[in-house]
Amino acid sequence: MASLIYLDHNATTPIAPEVLEAMxxxxxxxxxxPGSDHPLGRAARAALDRARAQVAALIGATPDEVIFTASATEANNLALIGAARALAERGRHLITSAVDHPSVAAPLGHLAASGWELTVLPVNAEGRVDPADLTAALRPDTVLVSVMHANNEVGTLQPIAELAALARARSAVFHCDAAQSIGKIPVNVDALGVDLLTLAGHKFHAPKGIGALYRRAGIPLAPILFGAGQEGGLRPGTENVPYAVGLGAAAALAAGRLPALTERLTRQRDRLHATLAAAIPGLTLNGHPEARLPNTLSLAFPGVTGRDLLARAPRVAASLGAACHAGATAISGVLGAMGVDPARALGTVRLSLGAETTDAELDAAAAALIAAWRGLTAG
Incomplete structure (x- = not known):
């Protein structure tokens, strides 16, 4: 069988050779x-410090603002539950969006079940939050707003700088899950104006099992795990030095190839889209046509289900929605929040490109998908 064409980089990415060598x-x-005061311990501490500085440099932070975690999910839980608990005396109103990842929605749901009040902002047909809706939702007791930077399913980018400015003007802490945007587009915490920001290593060529949380200096945060004093007392446990080194190496790699990578992915994405659209009448794009990730195509194939389409194109490794929903036949919650009708939602396939994706692979993928669609709709 011909080699697999991997177009599921929003689900996970391969470890880059440079990252593996560093680890x-x-x-x-x-x-x-790293806590041992002998040569081996001091060397591990130096490696951890270097990795922290590399991650900080990628997002325009200072090293002491970076907290290593085991995943983006853990970082989101620490940011949301930790900030809500630390700010509980000021207020118990929280705000998020209808398209945020389950690792944001679930901890906020836990807080809502524990006495906090949660407002979920709607999105438009392109998956974007209207800043006017946030303005209307903000209250004197609002202490935390969390809106993702880039959607994992459709790639839509939120107007984070505008949303964060609105929240912070009302003294609310602003958290942003940037797991999908880091390594694909430039991300700077000061330009975005965020107080808390989440990174996921395996989304930009570091291994699974490592993430980080940016916390702006002075932002209150309560621990959600308890033990010794690692990571400023906010993430106890012996540090995972090899994986932190991998995250740092991935951050340095990303910093070195942006924005050239962004430009190439945009060109490849648009070329793939044009090829498919020319051959498949009625092909529809989900998400914002411009304000979106450079590597992401969420396409609704008319007259078929995405599951059947991919079954007929087995060389193409892609997704029907978010990776954590693989195998489900229910309509994606993201597409549902965007008002996408059921038939279109069920015909949706997400194609997400990566740094190693070649033009030849995209040509082969397009040919396979076109042939699959024609085979399913013939007669």
Missing amino acids: LPWLREGFGN
Whole structure:
């Protein structure tokens, strides 16, 4: 069988060779505990500090504002539950969007079940939050607003700088889940104006099992795990030095190839879209036509289901929606929030490109998808 064409980079990315090489010494001889005061421990601490500085440099932060976690999910839980608990005396009103990831929605739901009040902002047909809706939702007791930077299913970018400015003008802390945008487009915490920002290593060529939370200096945060004093007392447990080194190496790699990578992915994405649209009448784009990730195509194929289409194009590794919903036949919550009708939603396939995706692979993927669609709709 011909080799697989991997177009599911929004689900996860392969570990970059440069990242693996950076990690290997710390999986072999560099096994010291960063808390130990001997040469092995001090070397591990220096590696951890270097990785923290690399992550900070990618997002325009300072190293002491970066907290290593085991995942973006953990970072989101720490940001949301930690901030809500720390700010509880000021108010218990929280705001998020209807399209945020389950790792944001679930901890906020937990807080709502524990006595906080939660407002969920709607999105328009392109998946964007209207800043006017946030303005209307903000109250004197609003302490936290969380809106994702880029949607994992359709790629739509939110107007984060405008939303964050509105929240902070009302003294609310603003959190942004940037798991999907880091490594694909430039992300700067000061330009966005965010107080808390989440990163996921495996979304930009670091391994699974490592993430980070940016916390702007002075933002109150209560721990949600308890133990020793690692990560400023906010993430106890012996630090995962090899994976933190991997995250730092991935951050340095991303910083070095942006914005050239953004430009190439945009060109490839648009070329793939044009090829498919020319051959498939009625093909529809989900999400914003311009304000979206450069690598993401969420396309509704008319007259078929996405599941049947991909079954007929087995070389193409893609997704029917968010990776964590794979195997489900229910309509995507994101597409539902956008008002996409059921038939179009069920015909949707997400094609997400990566740094190693070639033009030849995209040509082959387009041919396979076109042939699959024609085979399903013939007669």
